[in-house]
Amino acid sequence: MATEEAAKPSPIPPYPEMILAAIEGLGDKNGSNKSAISKYIEGKYGDLPPAHASLLTAHLARMKESGELIFLKNNYFRADAPEAPPKRGRGRPPKARDPNAPAPKSPASAGTGRGRGRPPKAKNPLEAAVKQATAGMPKARGRPPKKAKTTEDGASPAPAPKPAPAPAGDGSTPVKRGRGRPPKVRPAVPSETAAA
Numbered sequence: 001m002a003t004e005e006a007a008k009p010s011p012i013p014p015y016p017e018m019i020l021a022a023i024e025g026l027g028d029k030n031g032s033n034k035s036a037i038s039k040y041i042e043g044k045y046g047d048l049p050p051a052h053a054s055l056l057t058a059h060l061a062r063m064k065e066s067g068e069l070i071f072l073k074n075n076y077f078r079a080d081a082p083e084a085p086p087k088r089g090r091g092r093p094p095k096a097r098d099p100n101a102p103a104p105k106s107p108a109s110a111g112t113g114r115g116r117g118r119p120p121k122a123k124n125p126l127e128a129a130v131k132q133a134t135a136g137m138p139k140a141r142g143r144p145p146k147k148a149k150t151t152e153d154g155a156s157p158a159p160a161p162k163p164a165p166a167p168a169g170d171g172s173t174p175v176k177r178g179r180g181r182p183p184k185v186r187p188a189v190p191s192e193t194a195a196a
Helices: 002-007 015-026 034-044 052-066 125-134
Strands: 069-072 075-078
Touching: 015 034, 015 052, 015 075, 034 052, 052 069
Parallel strands: none
Antiparallel strands: 069 075
16 A cells, blocks of 8 residues: 555646746746745645745755746746846946047056055065165154254354253262153151151
8 A cells, every 4th residue: 555655646746847837827027936936836736745835945046046047136037038137247237338438548558567556565674674774765763953054154153162061969970861751859758766
Protein backbone atom coordinates (compact mmCIF):
# COMPACT_ATOMS: atom_id res chain seq x y z
CA MET A 1 0.00 0.00 0.00
CA ALA A 2 2.82 2.38 0.76
CA THR A 3 4.24 1.79 -2.72
CA GLU A 4 0.94 2.73 -4.35
CA GLU A 5 0.88 6.13 -2.57
CA ALA A 6 4.51 6.78 -3.49
CA ALA A 7 3.91 5.81 -7.12
CA LYS A 8 1.06 8.31 -7.52
CA PRO A 9 2.19 11.47 -9.29
CA SER A 10 1.72 14.64 -7.27
CA PRO A 11 -1.42 16.51 -8.34
CA ILE A 12 0.35 19.87 -8.27
CA PRO A 13 2.88 20.98 -10.91
CA PRO A 14 6.37 22.26 -9.96
CA TYR A 15 6.51 25.66 -8.28
CA PRO A 16 8.20 27.53 -11.16
CA GLU A 17 5.34 26.51 -13.48
CA MET A 18 2.72 27.52 -10.90
CA ILE A 19 4.42 30.89 -10.34
CA LEU A 20 4.61 31.69 -14.06
CA ALA A 21 0.97 30.58 -14.50
CA ALA A 22 -0.08 32.78 -11.57
CA ILE A 23 1.66 35.87 -12.99
CA GLU A 24 0.12 35.13 -16.39
CA GLY A 25 -3.32 34.51 -14.86
CA LEU A 26 -3.29 37.66 -12.73
CA GLY A 27 -2.28 39.69 -15.82
CA ASP A 28 -1.49 42.89 -13.90
CA LYS A 29 0.54 45.36 -15.97
CA ASN A 30 2.34 46.56 -12.82
CA GLY A 31 3.43 43.02 -11.95
CA SER A 32 2.23 40.67 -9.22
CA ASN A 33 3.36 40.70 -5.62
CA LYS A 34 4.10 37.60 -3.57
CA SER A 35 0.82 37.57 -1.65
CA ALA A 36 -1.24 37.82 -4.86
CA ILE A 37 0.75 34.95 -6.42
CA SER A 38 0.28 32.87 -3.25
CA LYS A 39 -3.50 33.46 -3.16
CA TYR A 40 -3.81 32.58 -6.86
CA ILE A 41 -1.89 29.30 -6.37
CA GLU A 42 -3.89 28.41 -3.23
CA GLY A 43 -7.15 29.09 -5.06
CA LYS A 44 -6.24 27.06 -8.14
CA TYR A 45 -4.36 24.17 -6.48
CA GLY A 46 -6.06 23.49 -3.14
CA ASP A 47 -3.84 20.67 -1.85
CA LEU A 48 -0.52 22.46 -1.12
CA PRO A 49 2.25 21.34 1.24
CA PRO A 50 2.31 22.87 4.74
CA ALA A 51 5.56 24.72 3.90
CA HIS A 52 3.92 26.47 0.93
CA ALA A 53 4.91 30.01 2.02
CA SER A 54 8.61 29.20 2.46
CA LEU A 55 8.69 27.12 -0.75
CA LEU A 56 7.10 29.97 -2.69
CA THR A 57 9.59 32.48 -1.26
CA ALA A 58 12.55 30.23 -2.09
CA HIS A 59 11.38 29.57 -5.65
CA LEU A 60 10.64 33.26 -6.29
CA ALA A 61 14.14 34.18 -5.08
CA ARG A 62 15.73 31.45 -7.23
CA MET A 63 13.79 32.51 -10.33
CA LYS A 64 14.70 36.14 -9.71
CA GLU A 65 18.42 35.26 -9.45
CA SER A 66 18.32 33.10 -12.59
CA GLY A 67 16.65 35.88 -14.60
CA GLU A 68 13.31 34.13 -15.24
CA LEU A 69 11.55 36.85 -13.24
CA ILE A 70 12.18 40.56 -12.84
CA PHE A 71 11.60 42.05 -9.37
CA LEU A 72 10.75 45.75 -9.32
CA LYS A 73 8.96 47.81 -6.65
CA ASN A 74 7.97 44.68 -4.70
CA ASN A 75 6.32 43.12 -7.80
CA TYR A 76 7.36 40.23 -10.02
CA PHE A 77 7.27 40.33 -13.84
CA ARG A 78 8.04 37.65 -16.38
CA ALA A 79 11.38 38.37 -17.99
CA ASP A 80 9.96 37.86 -21.49
CA ALA A 81 6.82 39.98 -20.89
CA PRO A 82 6.56 42.98 -23.23
CA GLU A 83 5.36 45.34 -20.46
CA ALA A 84 8.26 44.43 -18.17
CA PRO A 85 10.42 47.46 -17.41
CA PRO A 86 14.04 47.37 -18.56
CA LYS A 87 16.46 45.98 -16.03
CA ARG A 88 18.37 48.79 -14.37
CA GLY A 89 21.75 48.62 -12.74
CA ARG A 90 22.42 49.58 -9.14
CA GLY A 91 23.24 53.11 -8.12
CA ARG A 92 22.33 56.50 -9.41
CA PRO A 93 21.69 56.76 -13.15
CA PRO A 94 24.00 59.07 -15.12
CA LYS A 95 22.80 62.57 -15.96
CA ALA A 96 21.42 63.18 -19.43
CA ARG A 97 24.00 64.97 -21.56
CA ASP A 98 23.13 68.03 -23.62
CA PRO A 99 23.90 67.24 -27.30
CA ASN A 100 24.84 70.89 -27.98
CA ALA A 101 27.34 71.12 -25.12
CA PRO A 102 31.04 70.69 -25.96
CA ALA A 103 32.67 67.45 -24.95
CA PRO A 104 34.25 67.65 -21.48
CA LYS A 105 38.02 67.48 -21.29
CA SER A 106 39.51 64.43 -19.69
CA PRO A 107 41.32 65.07 -16.38
CA ALA A 108 44.61 63.78 -17.83
CA SER A 109 44.60 66.36 -20.64
CA ALA A 110 43.69 69.28 -18.36
CA GLY A 111 47.32 70.41 -18.40
CA THR A 112 47.93 70.38 -14.65
CA GLY A 113 50.22 67.36 -14.81
CA ARG A 114 48.88 66.12 -11.50
CA GLY A 115 46.81 63.04 -10.95
CA ARG A 116 43.77 62.82 -8.75
CA GLY A 117 44.00 62.30 -5.02
CA ARG A 118 46.76 62.73 -2.50
CA PRO A 119 50.33 62.48 -3.79
CA PRO A 120 52.24 59.37 -2.64
CA LYS A 121 54.33 59.54 0.49
CA ALA A 122 58.12 59.76 0.02
CA LYS A 123 60.00 56.47 0.34
CA ASN A 124 62.78 58.07 2.41
CA PRO A 125 61.27 60.71 4.75
CA LEU A 126 64.68 61.98 5.93
CA GLU A 127 65.78 62.70 2.37
CA ALA A 128 62.51 64.46 1.66
CA ALA A 129 62.89 66.59 4.82
CA VAL A 130 66.44 67.61 3.88
CA LYS A 131 65.32 68.49 0.36
CA GLN A 132 62.46 70.59 1.70
CA ALA A 133 64.72 72.39 4.21
CA THR A 134 67.35 73.20 1.60
CA ALA A 135 64.71 74.51 -0.79
CA GLY A 136 63.84 77.22 1.73
CA MET A 137 60.24 76.13 2.00
CA PRO A 138 59.66 76.22 5.75
CA LYS A 139 59.86 79.53 7.58
CA ALA A 140 61.92 79.96 10.73
CA ARG A 141 59.97 79.46 13.91
CA GLY A 142 59.15 82.35 16.19
CA ARG A 143 59.10 86.07 15.68
CA PRO A 144 61.50 87.44 13.08
CA PRO A 145 64.27 89.74 14.37
CA LYS A 146 63.71 93.48 14.23
CA LYS A 147 65.23 95.28 11.32
CA ALA A 148 67.57 98.19 12.11
CA LYS A 149 65.98 101.59 11.63
CA THR A 150 67.59 103.75 9.03
CA THR A 151 67.85 107.53 9.11
CA GLU A 152 66.78 109.79 6.26
CA ASP A 153 70.31 109.96 4.85
CA GLY A 154 70.42 106.15 4.56
CA ALA A 155 72.91 105.48 7.33
CA SER A 156 71.88 103.27 10.19
CA PRO A 157 72.08 104.88 13.62
CA ALA A 158 74.43 103.64 16.26
CA PRO A 159 72.99 100.72 18.17
CA ALA A 160 71.50 101.67 21.51
CA PRO A 161 73.32 100.27 24.52
CA LYS A 162 71.65 97.29 26.12
CA PRO A 163 70.17 97.96 29.53
CA ALA A 164 72.20 96.55 32.37
CA PRO A 165 70.53 93.56 33.98
CA ALA A 166 69.27 94.06 37.51
CA PRO A 167 71.71 92.76 40.07
CA ALA A 168 70.74 89.79 42.20
CA GLY A 169 69.72 90.40 45.77
CA ASP A 170 72.97 89.01 47.17
CA GLY A 171 75.14 91.28 44.98
CA SER A 172 76.52 88.44 42.83
CA THR A 173 76.03 88.11 39.08
CA PRO A 174 72.47 88.42 37.86
CA VAL A 175 70.35 85.27 37.70
CA LYS A 176 68.65 84.54 34.39
CA ARG A 177 64.97 83.88 34.87
CA GLY A 178 63.50 80.71 33.44
CA ARG A 179 60.56 80.48 31.13
CA GLY A 180 57.00 80.62 32.39
CA ARG A 181 55.43 81.88 35.56
CA PRO A 182 57.74 82.04 38.55
CA PRO A 183 56.83 79.89 41.54
CA LYS A 184 54.85 81.51 44.33
CA VAL A 185 57.07 82.79 47.12
CA ARG A 186 55.85 81.75 50.57
CA PRO A 187 56.80 83.94 53.48
CA ALA A 188 58.87 82.24 56.10
CA VAL A 189 56.72 81.41 59.11
CA PRO A 190 58.64 81.63 62.40
CA SER A 191 58.45 78.30 64.08
CA GLU A 192 57.45 78.13 67.72
CA THR A 193 60.42 75.96 68.60
CA ALA A 194 62.85 78.61 67.31
CA ALA A 195 61.14 81.32 69.35
CA ALA A 196 61.31 79.35 72.58
